[in-house]
Amino acid sequence: MQSFEFVLSRRGMLSASLAGLAPSVLAQASSGGAAVPRVALVVGNGSYPQAPLRNAVSDAQSVARVLAEQGFAVTTLADARRAELEAAIARTGESLRGRNGVGLLYFAGHGLQLDWRNYILPVDARIEKADDVPTQCIDVQQVLAAFKAASTRMNIVVLDACRDNPFAERASGRGLAQMDAPAGTFLAYATAPGNVAEDGTATSGNGPYALHLVQELKRPDARIEDVFKRVRFAVRRLTQGRQVPWESTSLDEDFSFGRGIVEPVSATAPGRDEAFASELAAWQSVLASGTAADIYGYLARYPNGLFAELARLRLDQLERPAVRPLPAPGGAAAIDIAARRYEMGDVIEWEFHDRVRGTTQRMAFRVTSLDGERVIFNRGSWILTQSSATVKNASGVKSPPVIQVVSDMAVGRRWRSAFTNTFQGVSYRNFYDSRVVALEDLATPMGTLRCFRVEHRGESTYPDGRVLLLARTDWVDAQRARVMRSDHEYRWSHPQTGAPTAMQSSGSSRVLREDPLPPRPR
Template sequence: MIQNSVFAGIVCSIALLMCGQPSAVAAEPPVRIALVVGNSAYAAGPVPELENPARDASLVAERLRASGFDVTLVQDAQLVRFKWAVAEFGRALRRAGPDATGLFYYAGHAVQSFGANYLLPVETDIADAADLDLVAVEANSILRQMSSARNRTNIFILDACRNNPFSAIPAFDDNGLAEMRAPTGSFLAFATAPGAVAFDGAGDNSPFTAALAEEMIEPGAPIEEVFRNVRIKVIETTGGRQTPWDTSSLTREFTFVEEAPVDPAALAEERFWASVSAQRDLAQIDLFLSAYPSGRFADAARLLRAELAPPEVAALAPDAERALNVTPAPPAAAPVIPSEPEETLLARAQESGLRADYEAYLAAYPAGVFASLARAEIAALADAAPAPPPAADAPGIEFSALPPPDVAETTDTSGEITFDSPLAAALPEIGGKSLETLIEGHPVYPPIEGLPESFWATRTCSGCHQWERANLCDQGKSYLTPERAAMLKKQHPYGGEFKQAIRTWAEQGCP
C-alpha cells in the first residue's frame, strides 16, 4: 500500500507539472547570496588602522539586502573568522544550485606577493612574505569556493590596496594588487587598476564604494553599466588619481535591481500627451484634459491650452472645459498600448506629413490608438485640396455609416436661429429639431473615435457635455474666434452641422 501511495503521488506530481500547474519552487526568485567583509581595526605591527572599510561594508550590505541578497556581514575579521566565513559562503552557494548568484565584497588592506593577492585580517603581523599563506586569505581561494558551486553568476569586488604596509619587507615592494582573471561566469571589480593604490576617502566612505552604492540601486542597469559609471565617478572624485578596473566572463545578464514593471495606464497617458503636445491642437488638448484631469501632465496641458487659446476661451474656469466640446473619456479599464508596427506607421506619417501615409495608418489600424489623431491630420490636409463629397444617393451606403461632415455647409443660416426654433439641417437626426430639444437627444456619432456604442448611444448629450442654454451659448461664441473656428472641422457627436448652427446662433446673440 505504501509503495502504491508513493507511486500515485509521483504520478500526480508529474501530471501537475505537465498540466502547467505552478509549483512553489518555480515561483521563487533565483537565490542571491553575498559575503561582505570590512576590516578597519588593524592594530598589529606595521598595518595601520583604516577609517572607512567597516562603514563601506555596512553600506554595501544594506544595498545588497535591498536588492534581494541573503547577506553575511563580517567586520574587523580575524583570520579564523575570515576563513570560516569564506567556507560557509562556499557551502551556501553549493546548496543553492546552478541558478544562484554569488557575490563577495571586501574592503580593507590587501597586498600582492609573487603574483598572488592576499586579503589581510585585522591581526596580521608578518616579517616575511613566506608567512602570507599562514596569516592572510588568498583572493583566489575565495574565487575557488565560488567556482566550486558551478553556479552561473559570481561577482567578486575588492575595495582594497589602500597602501602597502609591508613595503620595507623584501618581496613586498610591489604597489597595488596583481591582475586576476575572471573564471567563466564571473565578474571581477577592483577599486583601482592593477599595481595602483586606492584611496580610503576623506568622508564616511571610500570614493569607490560611495560611487558603487549610488549606481547599484539604478533599476534595470546591467552590471557592466554600473561599474562603468562607478569608474567615471571615481576618476572625477579623485582628480584622475584612481581608476577602477574590472574584467568579466559573464555568460548571462545581471542587474542588482530589476527594472520596475511598466504601468500600462501610465504609458498610455504618456504617449497620449506626447502626441497632443506635438500637435498643439486645442481640441486634442481638451480631449486629453477630459481623460486625465488630474494626471501627471494635466498642469502642462492647461498651460499649453492657455498659450494657444484666445483670452476669452483661456479665461474659462476648468469646470467649463466640458462645455467646449470636450467629452469625458470612457472609464480607464484596460488602456490600449500601441504595437511597434503601429507606432512605426504613425511615425512615418508624421515625418512625411502626407495624407496618403495617414490613410495607410488608418487602413491598417482603423481603431488604433492614434486613429483620432490620424483622422484629424487627414481633415487638416484635406483643406488644401478638398475631395468632392460623395453622392447622397450612392448605392449600397447607409447614411448613418458615413463619418461626420468636416464642414457643415448644408445648414440654412440665412434666417434667425433661436434656442427653441427648428433647425434646417440635412442630417435627419438634427433637421427639424431645436437646440433645446437636441440637448436632451442622443449622439449620432461616437464622441471619441473607437468608443464602444454601448457606452454612448443610449446617453443624452446633456449628460456628456453638461449642456444648458448658457453653456451652449458659450460654446457657440468660442467658434467665432479665428483660432477656435478651426474646431468646426473636428468630429462632434451631432456632426458638423450642429456646430455650425450653434455658431450662427451665438453670432446672432443666442436668442
C-alpha cells in the first residue's frame, strides 16, 4: 500500500510526499482561501487477487490531484489493506475533530451490499461466505460514524465501488444498496443502486465515472449538486444508458469544491426574470430540435435549471435508461417518469376543502380525450401530461407545464421549476423550489398508500408588482406517480419587508376515487 498526501505549495504547484495524515499539514492546507477546513480521504483499490481492476488506482489519483488543486487536504491510499483503511479513516476523523469542517471520502474499487448495508473491499479481503463480509470489509457506516464523531459540518461520500465483482454471490445483490443520506451528507454512487459500473478500458486510463467527475471538479465555483448532475448526464450519454450515476443528499447548505461552503445567492426579480427568459428560449430551441444530443447539451449547461426536469423527462422518452435504482427495504421502486398513466374514460374524483370560506366540494374528472402526451379531462377544464405535469387547472393555463413528479424520486431529491400562469387574460410568473422530505404512509378512502411527501416553496409576481408567497405540500403515490393529496397556503408578501401578510388562499384537496383503479404492483 502507498499513502500520499497532496497539498498545494505557495506557487500553486501540486506536490506529493509519502506521509501520514498530519493535523499541522491539514491546517496549513485549509487556511488559504476557504474558511472551512476541507479534508479528503481518497482510496483506489485495484490489486484484488481474484478480480483486479485496471483503473481504480488511477481513478483515485486523478480525483486526489484535482481535489488538492481545489484546496482540499488529501490523503490517498493505493491498494489498501483493511487495517490500513481503518487507520486512515480514524486519522481523517481525528484531523477533523472540533474544526467544523468538511469531510470527504472517495473510494474506487470493489464494493458490495449485505443485508442492506454497503461495504468497500480492502485488497486483502478473502470472502468465502456472507459472514466474512462484516469482518473483512469496511462498512460505509464506519466512515460516516467517524465524520459524525468529529462533528463535521458537512460530509461527502463518493462510492465509485459498484463495479462487477466475484463476491456478488456472497452478497445480498448486485452493486450497492440504496440508502438515504444522513443529516448534513451528500452521498454519490457511480451507478444506480443494485447495478454495476464500468471500469473503463486500458487506453482510457479512467473509468467513465472518474473521468467525468475529474472534469467537473475542475470548475471551482460549481455547486455540488450541479457537479454531480453533470457527471450523471455525461456518464449516461457515454455508456448509452448502461450506467446512470445516483445521488442522495440531505445538505442544507450550499457547497462548491473550490470555495467550500458558500452562502446562497438570492436572485433579484429582474435577474430572475432574465434567467427565466434565457433558459426558456434555450429549452424551447432544444425541444424543437427533438434530439437527445441537444438535450444532453442543455442539461450540461443548466444541470439544475428551471426546466431541467422537463429536459430529463424528454430524455427518458427518447432514450429509456437501461438501468433503474433498486429500492431499499420499505422504500419505493424507481418511478418510470416516461410511462403512460392515463387512458380514455379514466375517472378521478377529488374533494376540495377551502379553509378560508369553510366550504367543501367534490368533483369528478373524466379523461375525455388524449392528444399526444396531453391528457384532457372534462373536455378541457383540467389538462395534465402523461407524466402528471399540469398544463391547465382552475387557476389558469401553465406554460411550460408544471412538473409535480420527477424521475428518481427519493428522500432529499430537489428540483426547481418556473412557469407563466395565465388566468382571465392576466399572466404572471411563478417560481418554485421543491424537495422530497419523506416517504410515508397516507390514509386515503382507497386504503393506505405509500407516498412521497414533497414540499414546494415559491412565489408569484403579478404585473402590478404584487408578490404572492406560495407554500404547497403534495403527497405523491410512490408506485404510480400521481398526486393523491395536496395542501396549500398562499399569502401576500409585504411590499417593503417581504414578510407574509394577508391570506390569499388556504385549502386542501385529496383523491376520493379512481375508476378504473390502475393496477398496483404487489
